[in-house]
Amino acid sequence: MNADELLQSSVVELSRGIELGELTSERLTSACIERVREREPEVQAWAYFDADLALETARMLDRTPRIGPLHGIPVAIKDIMDTAQMPTAYGSPIYTGYCPKIDAAPVAAVRAAGGLIFGKAITAEFAHRLPGHTRNPLDLERTPGGSSSGCVAAVADGMAPIALTTQTTASTIRPASFCGLVGYRPSFGIMGLMGVKQSAPAMDTVGIIARTVGDCALMRDVLLEKPTRPPTVQTDAKLRIGFCRTPFWDKVEPEARALIEATVASFAAEGAEVRDLDTPDAFAELQACHRRITSYELVRSLTAERREHMALLSPLLREGRMTDGMRVSFEDYIDAVEILERARAFAGEFFQPYDFVVCPATSGIAPKGLSSTGLSEFCVLWTSLHVPAITVPLSTRIDNMPLGIQLVGRRGHDMRLFDHALWVESRV
Amino acid sequence: MNADELLQSSVVELSRGIELGELTSERLTSACIERVREREPEVQAWAYFDADLALETARMLDRTPRIGPLHGIPVAIKDIMDTAQMPTAYGSPIYTGYCPKIDAAPVAAVRAAGGLIFGKAITAEFAHRLPGHTRNPLDLERTPGGSSSGCVAAVADGMAPIALTTQTTASTIRPASFCGLVGYRPSFGIMGLMGVKQSAPAMDTVGIIARTVGDCALMRDVLLEKPTRPPTVQTDAKLRIGFCRTPFWDKVEPEARALIEATVASFAAEGAEVRDLDTPDAFAELQACHRRITSYELVRSLTAERREHMALLSPLLREGRMTDGMRVSFEDYIDAVEILERARAFAGEFFQPYDFVVCPATSGIAPKGLSSTGLSEFCVLWTSLHVPAITVPLSTRIDNMPLGIQLVGRRGHDMRLFDHALWVESRV
Numbered sequence: 001m002n003a004d005e006l007l008q009s010s011v012v013e014l015s016r017g018i019e020l021g022e023l024t025s026e027r028l029t030s031a032c033i034e035r036v037r038e039r040e041p042e043v044q045a046w047a048y049f050d051a052d053l054a055l056e057t058a059r060m061l062d063r064t065p066r067i068g069p070l071h072g073i074p075v076a077i078k079d080i081m082d083t084a085q086m087p088t089a090y091g092s093p094i095y096t097g098y099c100p101k102i103d104a105a106p107v108a109a110v111r112a113a114g115g116l117i118f119g120k121a122i123t124a125e126f127a128h129r130l131p132g133h134t135r136n137p138l139d140l141e142r143t144p145g146g147s148s149s150g151c152v153a154a155v156a157d158g159m160a161p162i163a164l165t166t167q168t169t170a171s172t173i174r175p176a177s178f179c180g181l182v183g184y185r186p187s188f189g190i191m192g193l194m195g196v197k198q199s200a201p202a203m204d205t206v207g208i209i210a211r212t213v214g215d216c217a218l219m220r221d222v223l224l225e226k227p228t229r230p231p232t233v234q235t236d237a238k239l240r241i242g243f244c245r246t247p248f249w250d251k252v253e254p255e256a257r258a259l260i261e262a263t264v265a266s267f268a269a270e271g272a273e274v275r276d277l278d279t280p281d282a283f284a285e286l287q288a289c290h291r292r293i294t295s296y297e298l299v300r301s302l303t304a305e306r307r308e309h310m311a312l313l314s315p316l317l318r319e320g321r322m323t324d325g326m327r328v329s330f331e332d333y334i335d336a337v338e339i340l341e342r343a344r345a346f347a348g349e350f351f352q353p354y355d356f357v358v359c360p361a362t363s364g365i366a367p368k369g370l371s372s373t374g375l376s377e378f379c380v381l382w383t384s385l386h387v388p389a390i391t392v393p394l395s396t397r398i399d400n401m402p403l404g405i406q407l408v409g410r411r412g413h414d415m416r417l418f419d420h421a422l423w424v425e426s427r428v
Numbered sequence: 429m430n431a432d433e434l435l436q437s438s439v440v441e442l443s444r445g446i447e448l449g450e451l452t453s454e455r456l457t458s459a460c461i462e463r464v465r466e467r468e469p470e471v472q473a474w475a476y477f478d479a480d481l482a483l484e485t486a487r488m489l490d491r492t493p494r495i496g497p498l499h500g501i502p503v504a505i506k507d508i509m510d511t512a513q514m515p516t517a518y519g520s521p522i523y524t525g526y527c528p529k530i531d532a533a534p535v536a537a538v539r540a541a542g543g544l545i546f547g548k549a550i551t552a553e554f555a556h557r558l559p560g561h562t563r564n565p566l567d568l569e570r571t572p573g574g575s576s577s578g579c580v581a582a583v584a585d586g587m588a589p590i591a592l593t594t595q596t597t598a599s600t601i602r603p604a605s606f607c608g609l610v611g612y613r614p615s616f617g618i619m620g621l622m623g624v625k626q627s628a629p630a631m632d633t634v635g636i637i638a639r640t641v642g643d644c645a646l647m648r649d650v651l652l653e654k655p656t657r658p659p660t661v662q663t664d665a666k667l668r669i670g671f672c673r674t675p676f677w678d679k680v681e682p683e684a685r686a687l688i689e690a691t692v693a694s695f696a697a698e699g700a701e702v703r704d705l706d707t708p709d710a711f712a713e714l715q716a717c718h719r720r721i722t723s724y725e726l727v728r729s730l731t732a733e734r735r736e737h738m739a740l741l742s743p744l745l746r747e748g749r750m751t752d753g754m755r756v757s758f759e760d761y762i763d764a765v766e767i768l769e770r771a772r773a774f775a776g777e778f779f780q781p782y783d784f785v786v787c788p789a790t791s792g793i794a795p796k797g798l799s800s801t802g803l804s805e806f807c808v809l810w811t812s813l814h815v816p817a818i819t820v821p822l823s824t825r826i827d828n829m830p831l832g833i834q835l836v837g838r839r840g841h842d843m844r845l846f847d848h849a850l851w852v853e854s855r856v
Contacts (some may be wrong), residue, residue, distance in 0.1 A: 037737075084732075094530070101526050108732035189765060190758060191825075192728030194626050201629060202617060224758065225731075300620030303653075304536035330618060330652065334840030337617060338776075341769050412762030 006031045007158030011215040013072055018072045025072025029058035032074050038161045044133050045153040047079040048086050048120040057116050069228050071114030075162035076154045079120040080127045081107055082195035090197045091125040094309045104195025106164050106206050106223050113222040118160050121150025127166055127199050130314045131370050142366040145175030146373030150208050151178045162215055165207035167426030168199040170379035172207030175389045178366035180393040184208045184216040187387035187411045191223045200297035203383055213421045231418040241267055242277035242354035248377040253364035255398045263428055282346045289336035290384045296333040299325025340384055347385045351410040356420045361391040361404035388414040390421040394428045432645035434459045435586030439501055439643040446500045453500025457486035460502050464587045472561045473581040475507040476514050477547040485544050497656050499542030504591035507548040508555045509535055510623035518625045519553040523739045532623025534592050534651050541650040546588050549578030554649045555594055555617045555627050555651035558742045561797050570794040572602030574801030579637050580607045590643055596627045598807035601634030601819045605832030606794035608821040612636045612644040615839045616814035628725035630666035631811055641849045659846035666818050669695055670782035681792035683826045688788055691833055691856055710774045717764035718812045724761040724812040727753025768812055775813045779838040784848045789819040816842040818849040822856045
């Protein structure tokens with residue numbers, strides 16, 4: 001593989017190359033470093049990057065017998081996760097230069113699989129909404145989406161083949177859709193979050209951003225510390241697909257709407273049984289409940305920052321979400337929690353008739369400007385239901401920009417959702 | 429107040445004394461320090477204690493205008509919570525000498541109310557089961573219970589008037605019952621846990637251990653950053669009490685069983701309407717589900733410690749719970765989560781006919797020896813249901829040792845549960 005190929009390859013291919021001795025971690029890491037040097041001034045993906053440390057680690061891994069499926073693969077880490085070897089600032093000046101004692105749980109799992117912690121990618125302040133200065137590498141005038149802005153830019157731009165992110169509302173699915181990548185938000189609770197800065201514990205999960213469905217699945221197995229099991233297309237039965245435009249369909253831009261409709265129609269043309277699917281009444285309050293719960297929890301997660309370092313919080317957080325959060329009463333919080341639990345009890349029935357549900361990932365392509373990271377409506381239902389979601393990039397572009405389509409499945413049926421995502425990936 | 433009175437007073441009394449200028453934080457703190465000097469060699473409650481820092485903080489608070497309801501009150505902090513001014517070791521040699529960057533959320537709330545962070549109290553390793561060397565101050569041959577062993581010993585022995593703890597299974601209610609104190613585990617999710625070392629995020633909460641129901645209620649308001657609202661006995665209607673012996677009643681020691689029966693009978697004699705209450709079939713699997721979920725999550729929360737510092741984990745954790753946790757499959761975990769959510773949806777109906785439910789707090793008085801921290805059965809149902817629980821000490825002793833009785837209420841009805849606990853406290 002030449003350098004350009006290295007920078008666009010999947011982790012599965014790169015890992016095979018390293019395993020067969022056709023590629024070294026040093027060569028791959030050097031190519032990534034070179035790309036960072038060339039592009040970082042414009043893209044601004046990194047909160048912390050140490051080329052020497054990365055190269056030294058790559059050489060060390062090249063001398064070490066293979067540890068696991070990520071052996072020698074550079075992994076971008078959202079700077080909301082603790083790393084023992086690199087500073088961690090959670091996107092906030094309160095933590096400038098802070099060096100955690102120990103790796104966050106997902107970082108430790110990556111290292112245990114031989115992965116190379118490549119650098120800390122820019123996150124919105126405490127993974128909330130304050131946009132960083134990261135640009136969309138596919139069009140520098142556009143947002144990459146957030147809050148996992150640095151990770152998505154790094155992977156889309158060839159600086160790193162895969163990234164660990166988080167999602168509390170839309171922070172993985174949305175940027176992946178905006179940058180033409182695969183994004184995965186797992187079923188809630190299945191992956192350890194120790195050392196990942198909390199935002200709203202009732203919603204926070206790890207996320208993965210990668211170039212292919214197979215890469216996301218590989219990383220998922222690494223985070224679960226399971227033997228790798230690549231997704232496979234199930235061909236034995238007719239696929240049953242629920243097409244859920246969501247209650248926010250009128251917010252989807254016309255061209256995106258047309259592209260999504262055409263894509264779903266093509267699934268039917270391939271023989272899948274597609275049925276339109278409305279969200280049930282039980283889901284009507286989910287968005288409001290999500291907002292109440294995340295507001296209540298965010299302000300309480302950040303008690304120390306708010307009480308002891310208020311002046312270093314952004315005005316967006318200080319005057320916006322913090323004020324909202326203190327206004328949510330204890331009773332309203334508990335009420336929202338109970339509504340969500342009842343909706344979740346109903347979700348099995350909602351998903352049961354389908355192999356998967358397909359819906360928009362975002363309202364359209366990445367918006368121009370860096371002042372907003374985009375709408376979160378198309379994730380908030382699924383995030384609240386604690387179900388797994390995968391966005392797959394469509395090959396047709398709008399204004400030369402990519403768009404993702406989101407697949408959603410039953411809680412805990414993540415592996416099957418990957419199988420279906422592979423089928424979709426090969427058709428879009 | 430003389431020194432002995434200071435050491436047994438409630439926080440409400442001490443706080444009033446400081447507010448009225450009849451008592452200084454320095455005098456109170458000095459008395460507590462003296463008590464620590466005298467008793468620590470035998471009781472061994474503290475993981476970190478700096479008398480000079482405590483005294484200096486007390487003097488500073490005496491010079492400062494009143495900040496809040498805990499102004500100048502020494503508070504013991506379970507060493508599972510980060511403190512910016514004191515090392516934090518989570519009961520593990522992995523973290524010896526570790527100094528966190530910022531206070532945990534509950535610690536910051538205490539400081540924001542004027543509280544004095546008095547010292548770090550011994551915790552079981554990662555708030556799990558490995559007993560520390562803390563002894564029960566009421567009988568040094570007995571366990572104080574765990575995992576909040578240092579906190580409960582400190583408050584029971586007059587070293588500190590109140591303590592912040594945690595509960596994932598029984599870690600607050602159990603030791604409070606063993607040491608004759610009031611213990612409170614709040615409704616799940618209502619208090620921020622940032623900076624509190626995770627054990628099982630689906631179950632972890634902050635806890636409070638104090639000498640009176642009123643003190644617990646005061647600290648609860650501080651942690652919620654609400655104006656203080658002391659509990660009041662509701663006298664307008666006949667109390668409806670559900671007496672739930674739990675499915676584990678045969679594990680309760682005969683003398684404890686008799687004392688609990690007599691206590692509940694006395695409530696009926698006072699005019700309360702007491703009805704026996706069996707746990708419904710929907711709760712049958714809760715204990716097994718709790719075990720599965722906490723095992724699955726503990727092992728994943730501790731990924732970095734397990735992968736990078738395995739030799740420094742205790743054999744109890746390394747060979748026991750860690751192995752169990754890796755055996756719980758992804759599917760079994762999700763299954764347990766769904767069973768619990770359905771049980772929670774049913775819990776409202778279970779509690780609805782009663783003002784509160786009364787049940788054992790522990791299987792009896794604190795066991796002899798330090799090798800076990802006691803059974804957790806009498807907490808596991810309520811912990812899993814995410815409902816609030818308060819244990820109130822009975823004045824009748826068994827073998828000269830105290831026993832608590834546990835009150836449980838609906839999720840989110842914590843404040844009303846405090847009102848009822850006050851009624852119980854004045855009658856037992």
